[in-house]
Amino acid sequence: MSYSHSIKRLVVIASVLSCTQILSACATAHDTAYTPGLGELMTQISARHLKLWYAGSSENWELADYELEEMHETLEDLAKYHPTHKKIAGSVPAIIASFMTPFITQMEVAVKNQDKGAFQSSYDNLTTACNSCHKANNYGFNILERPRANPFANQSFRGKL
Numbered sequence: 001m002s003y004s005h006s007i008k009r010l011v012v013i014a015s016v017l018s019c020t021q022i023l024s025a026c027a028t029a030h031d032t033a034y035t036p037g038l039g040e041l042m043t044q045i046s047a048r049h050l051k052l053w054y055a056g057s058s059e060n061w062e063l064a065d066y067e068l069e070e071m072h073e074t075l076e077d078l079a080k081y082h083p084t085h086k087k088i089a090g091s092v093p094a095i096i097a098s099f100m101t102p103f104i105t106q107m108e109v110a111v112k113n114q115d116k117g118a119f120q121s122s123y124d125n126l127t128t129a130c131n132s133c134h135k136a137n138n139y140g141f142n143i144l145e146r147p148r149a150n151p152f153a154n155q156s157f158r159g160k161l
């Protein structure tokens, strides 16, 4: 075997080895893929819940619709990533479907009809539903309510510029 031939072989072997290493790195990255924790998802849900209040109260119905949809999606993520969870008794998708979905639907109707009165009562119902799940799972001390102040001072809830 000529010298240059064996160099070529070495190069081939080296690149096969590095490809294998890259592949195994990919596999490892996949195995440890990021899953948002329950507390993180709740914090996101809570921010949407708050923004929903300011959007609806300002009658910015487009934004209210958006925040409601985002909150709904995050609740679906909760059901997807944590179908069961040590801190929650029972099936999370089933709880979401029975505790939350009816009130989200009610809120969707209020927002679609641009009905501020219905928005406010739907908001209270939705909030009671949040609190029911907390209460049912030993988190009764964690109480949601209509926001009293807006920490997102950099966002206008009034709508179009």
Ligand code: HEC
Binding pocket: 038, 039, 040, 042, 043, 045, 046, 049, 087, 088, 092, 095, 096, 099, 100, 126, 127, 129, 130, 131, 133, 134, 137, 139, 142, 144
């Ligand atoms: C399926 C039951 C369930 C539902 C429904 C639910 N929560 Fe929670 N929530 C929990 C549990 C359990 C915790 C405690 C999480 C932890 O300790 O990691 C929690 C924690 C929280 C926290 C505390 C996060 C923190 O770090 O301070 C907030 C805020 C919150 N939820 C808001 C909401 C809002 C708003 C809704 C309704 C739109 C809601 N939750 C609906 C079960 C639920």
